[in-house]
Amino acid sequence: MNDKTEGQGYFTRLSHAGRAGTNVRGFVNVPVHRGSTMLYGSMSERTNAANERFEQKAHYGTGGSATHWALENVVAEIEGGTRCQIVSTGLAAVTVPLLAYLKAGEHVLMPDSCYGPARTFCDNFLSKMGVATTYYDPSISGEAIEALFQPNTTVLYLESPGSHTFEVQDVPALAAVAKKRGAKVLMDNTWGIHHFQPFQHGVDVSIQALTKYVVGHSDVLLGSITVNSQEDWERVRSTSVILGQYASPDDCWLALRGARTMGVRMDRQEKSAVEVAAWLRTRPEVKQVLHPALPGAPGHEIWKRDFTGACSLFGVVFREDITRESVHAMAEALQLFGKGASWGGFESLALPTGTVTRTAGSGQFGGEMLRLHVGLEDPDDLKADLAQGLTVLNARR
Numbered sequence: 001m002n003d004k005t006e007g008q009g010y011f012t013r014l015s016h017a018g019r020a021g022t023n024v025r026g027f028v029n030v031p032v033h034r035g036s037t038m039l040y041g042s043m044s045e046r047t048n049a050a051n052e053r054f055e056q057k058a059h060y061g062t063g064g065s066a067t068h069w070a071l072e073n074v075v076a077e078i079e080g081g082t083r084c085q086i087v088s089t090g091l092a093a094v095t096v097p098l099l100a101y102l103k104a105g106e107h108v109l110m111p112d113s114c115y116g117p118a119r120t121f122c123d124n125f126l127s128k129m130g131v132a133t134t135y136y137d138p139s140i141s142g143e144a145i146e147a148l149f150q151p152n153t154t155v156l157y158l159e160s161p162g163s164h165t166f167e168v169q170d171v172p173a174l175a176a177v178a179k180k181r182g183a184k185v186l187m188d189n190t191w192g193i194h195h196f197q198p199f200q201h202g203v204d205v206s207i208q209a210l211t212k213y214v215v216g217h218s219d220v221l222l223g224s225i226t227v228n229s230q231e232d233w234e235r236v237r238s239t240s241v242i243l244g245q246y247a248s249p250d251d252c253w254l255a256l257r258g259a260r261t262m263g264v265r266m267d268r269q270e271k272s273a274v275e276v277a278a279w280l281r282t283r284p285e286v287k288q289v290l291h292p293a294l295p296g297a298p299g300h301e302i303w304k305r306d307f308t309g310a311c312s313l314f315g316v317v318f319r320e321d322i323t324r325e326s327v328h329a330m331a332e333a334l335q336l337f338g339k340g341a342s343w344g345g346f347e348s349l350a351l352p353t354g355t356v357t358r359t360a361g362s363g364q365f366g367g368e369m370l371r372l373h374v375g376l377e378d379p380d381d382l383k384a385d386l387a388q389g390l391t392v393l394n395a396r397r
């Protein structure tokens, strides 16, 4: 098996990455390698192994196994980086690099639209370490963000599109300012996994909740941190080891299995999501659909410039006269959309997200919001389900 995939197409790379060099004969997939203690033939062999902690070589269970490394290689390939660290959850993929690049007395710039628990981490944990956070308008320009940099700003954090509100960030412009100011650019690229190449747009560290589309079946939690330089690799890898980060090889194996079919799942889900989103736009109850792939939607122009496609997670903003109770009644009535958090699985989900008020930037969105994740079901059935849900919503107004 050859995993030299340079120059090959994306789908070829998804099928072949991470499958070589594992001493596996016969089976198509890298099996589950489990273990904690490693045995060595000699003491010198053991000493050499401990010195190879930045390599994909086993010395103790926490260093990973062939199963972890295969997944690391696949994710590095997808993200267009050199090395990847697998961690226990998507949230750990957020917190580990923040801890790797920030210390007491420093300052981080976070988008106001960041994933909620990332905000909690800054407010309740980094603050106790003496790290200050400034939340910025996610739609901010390169010129405007420069004014927010302080002499001690060492990290510019990006998440594009933003959680719940889907603002598409001008990543190249923002990253260029960070470079000029000597700050690292960390980006949560979970939404863009299939369609945004972070390192081609100036990002230093790319964060993924593999829990979403890579796993793809709503049954495993995992995260990844991908870098594109040896210096960043050593920083991320050593912090992850210090923090005792580890992921079960069984979970990595399931994520590897998910990665092989992610491309086809996501292509289908993107198509269905755009169809459902465009249909929702025609409904009188809906003020705005926040899906960057829709022409005229917020962020569409930057999305068209920087992304090669979209995933199937988007937001709906209802008209101001529609109450929270009626949106909840609609969500209750849905039969095909599950009521639940997370996204990226094969199944559709609906989550009322209330009204969003920015602490920085563009203010209110104007109405109650519903986040939708479109799965692999037939889009006509999903539209029919939403239509009957809207009938319930209208009955409650």
Ligand SMILES: Cc1ncc(COP(=O)(O)O)c(C=O)c1O
Binding pocket: 089, 090, 091, 092, 094, 115, 163, 188, 190, 191, 208, 209, 210, 211, 221, 222, 223, 342, 343
């Ligand atoms: C944008 C984003 N990043 C990170 C995470 C965290 O992922 P996990 O659920 O695996 O901790 C989530 C989860 O919803 C998310 O939406």
